[in-house]
Amino acid sequence: MPSLKMLPKTLDGPTMISPKLDILVAKDKLFGVQVSMTIATVTRQVIRQAFNYYSNHSCLKFVESSTAIPRIQFRNATTGCFSYVGYLGNDWYGAPSSQTKCSVCSGYGLHPVNLGEDFCDDEFGSIGHEIFHAFGVHHQMSRYDRDNYISLTTALAADDQYQKLSTDNSYNYGTQYDYGSNMHYGKTGQTAKNPIYQRTMGARFGPSFIDIILLNTHYKCMCQTSSVTCVNGGYPNPNGCNSCLCPGGFSGTTCSIRDPGTENCGYCFGLMSKSKNKHW
Incomplete structure (x- = not known):
């Protein structure tokens, strides 16, 4: 030590x-x-x-x-x-x-x-x-x-x-x-x-x-074994090994669902607005 x-x-x-x-x-x-x-x-x-x-x-x-x-x-x-x-x-x-x-x-x-x-x-x-x-x-x-x-x-x-x-x-x-x-x-x-x-x-x-x-x-x-096959870069969740942990942008049991995104997300970052407010 x-x-x-x-x-x-x-x-x-x-x-x-x-x-x-x-x-x-x-x-x-x-x-x-x-x-x-x-x-x-x-x-x-x-x-x-x-x-x-x-x-x-x-x-x-x-x-x-x-x-x-x-x-x-x-x-x-x-x-x-x-x-x-x-x-x-x-x-x-x-x-x-x-x-x-x-x-x-x-x-x-x-x-x-x-x-x-x-x-x-x-x-x-x-x-x-x-x-x-x-x-x-x-x-x-x-x-x-x-x-x-x-x-x-x-x-x-x-x-x-x-x-x-x-x-x-x-x-x-x-x-x-x-x-x-x-x-x-x-x-x-x-x-x-x-x-x-x-x-x-x-x-x-x-x-x-x-x-x-x-x-x-x-x-x-x-997980050493799992009942699920993860896609899109996901892997079996060690907490149970019966669903997947998914990278950002994907969800669902096997990471096969594309996240719809957050409402007004583009607006928040000024991409859909001429707002002068800055968000870092």
Whole structure:
């Protein structure tokens, strides 16, 4: 187990899996979740929605508990919005309760996720981003192949949040670079080498299709057998293996149905209107 000083901490105001860190996972793939009551009600609701989403799209299961091992502990920290990447194991000493507002700030099998109300928003994408860090997932723009897809300013290239990983300390399981990953920072200081993706970066709507593939592959959730044959790039949903997880634009049990789209979607982006309002 690496020392605490070796563990990367992400400060987000996380796509690679790090094999050098122990990953937060129980033998039965059941995680405990502890949410501080000092966290705002709306944020607690979004945390639960995020875990419901991950449970419905993987083989991982979650139960609220203040004693389960391992467990992810959400805190209303005064020091920022962040999570360490991967399971901290036995060495986590916790931060002072004056900062985290938690009653039990350390212990075996406890992984802290800090959601300071002055630093984090209460959107699914942002909270889901920090949960992915707890699962062991790094930022997308830290991939070892990122230079094939984006260019960074000199200042960003020197920022530890953009530290490039290597094939020795990360896996991407053959997934393609994902400009739309929930683990990708926004476009400021970054230039997509394919310009059509410039405004895709930083879209914090929630985990992308590829984000979930990465999660399911790493935690060995992929179905070994299934009663369905998925089309259009879909694959059997590990939560039951009797329906498919579909890429954007497709739905239905086998991903054979073309989504009709969202009403007024073109208008929202100014494609059907001369509105001067900008939506990023």
